[in-house]
Amino acid sequence: MNDNPKGYANPQLLITPDALSERLGAGSDVPVLLDLRPAEAFAAGHISGAVHLDLFGVSLIDTDPAPLSAFLWMIGHLFALRGVDPKRTVVVYDERSGMRAARAFWFLEFFGHPEARQLDGGFGAWEREGREVSRDAASPKGSGWVVGSSDTRLATWKDLRDRLGASDVAVLDTRSDGEYFGTTVRAKRGGAVPGAVHIEWTRNLGEDGAFKPAAELKAMYESAGVTPDKDVISYCQGGYRAAHSYLVLRLLGYPRVRNYIGSWKEWGDRDDLPIETPSEP
Numbered sequence: 001m002n003d004n005p006k007g008y009a010n011p012q013l014l015i016t017p018d019a020l021s022e023r024l025g026a027g028s029d030v031p032v033l034l035d036l037r038p039a040e041a042f043a044a045g046h047i048s049g050a051v052h053l054d055l056f057g058v059s060l061i062d063t064d065p066a067p068l069s070a071f072l073w074m075i076g077h078l079f080a081l082r083g084v085d086p087k088r089t090v091v092v093y094d095e096r097s098g099m100r101a102a103r104a105f106w107f108l109e110f111f112g113h114p115e116a117r118q119l120d121g122g123f124g125a126w127e128r129e130g131r132e133v134s135r136d137a138a139s140p141k142g143s144g145w146v147v148g149s150s151d152t153r154l155a156t157w158k159d160l161r162d163r164l165g166a167s168d169v170a171v172l173d174t175r176s177d178g179e180y181f182g183t184t185v186r187a188k189r190g191g192a193v194p195g196a197v198h199i200e201w202t203r204n205l206g207e208d209g210a211f212k213p214a215a216e217l218k219a220m221y222e223s224a225g226v227t228p229d230k231d232v233i234s235y236c237q238g239g240y241r242a243a244h245s246y247l248v249l250r251l252l253g254y255p256r257v258r259n260y261i262g263s264w265k266e267w268g269d270r271d272d273l274p275i276e277t278p279s280e281p
Contacts, residue, residue: 007214009253013105014211015091015117017126023089024049031089034082036100037123047093047126048134051082055107056100059238061269063156063262075107076147085143086114093119093126096209099201099240106243106259109250112148118247121210153246155233155258157266161273163231164194170230174201174241175264182277186237187268191275193235197224198278201241204248211248218252228254235260235267 004011015023023031024047033050035042042052055078060071084090090108094100101118108116119126127133163169173196178184180198182191192198203220206212226232232249234242239261249257260267267273 005213006211008251009214010251012115013117013247013251014097014120016120017129017131020047020091020119020126021131023091029089031091031117032083032085034084034090034092034101034104035123036092036094036098036104041095041123043135045127045133045135047123048132048136049138050093050134051138051140053078053082053104054100055104056240059265060261061238061265063158063260063266068156072110072147072149076111076145079107079111079147080145081142082140083143084108084113085145086112089115089117091117091119093122096122096124097205097211098122098209099244102244102247103240106153106239106246110150110153110259112150121208124209152256153258155235155260157260157262157270157273159258160193160233160235160260160267163233164274166231168229168231170226170232171196172226172232172234172242172245173198174234174236174245176200177280179237179264180278181280183280185268187265188271189268189275191268191277193267194274194276196235197226199224199226199245201236201244204244211251214252217248221249221252228252231256231258233258233260235263237264239263 034053035046035050092101092104105116105118171193173180180192234245236242242259246257246259
């Protein structure tokens, strides 16, 4: 049996519904399962044993040291309250291979968790395959995990500003066409980070809501100049969609990928940071 049919360099960052089902039924080595969907979706049905954690809307728009530190402490505390610790695998999921789960995955890698995985295809794939769905809410037991950090996975406004124009940097804009071209304005200013490559995050997914095979993803990114030899900094509006593309590049084996979690809301609101307004084709 091929354990890596999509050809990823780091297939261990994902888990299939089949593999998750086996782990949940094993009796031991059961992962911590985090459902990142809205509360109403979780209440309507979820994977048995999952704990609800909706981080959507909990965003940061100031990546200066003090607010960044406070924000990251808060997110780490929420993970610990839900039983996350380094001794157990953590599987995150949302409706598909989506940005909510990908952002949680990014946080876990940033905090130094050794075995974080996203459910490929998400709850949608689980449900379509007729697997068990529960409405019972599991009561999490806090772990007391004191999280670490990895600056190689995070970019601040200053990091991005200081690297603009460098030959070994690729700035990746994962937003919609309207946001990138400045016709949809979601901050004080519209537009894009100068020199950014635009690949909307939804292009990472197939029609089934799962990640595309490695060959397709590799061709898409490399043809746009986002190559493995670059220091890649991804951004969107608030670090969600950027985390999704971060995960994709990690799957492809890119060694240097960072998520700018302040993203356009911070960058576009600051008059001291440069922007450009790309021309629509």
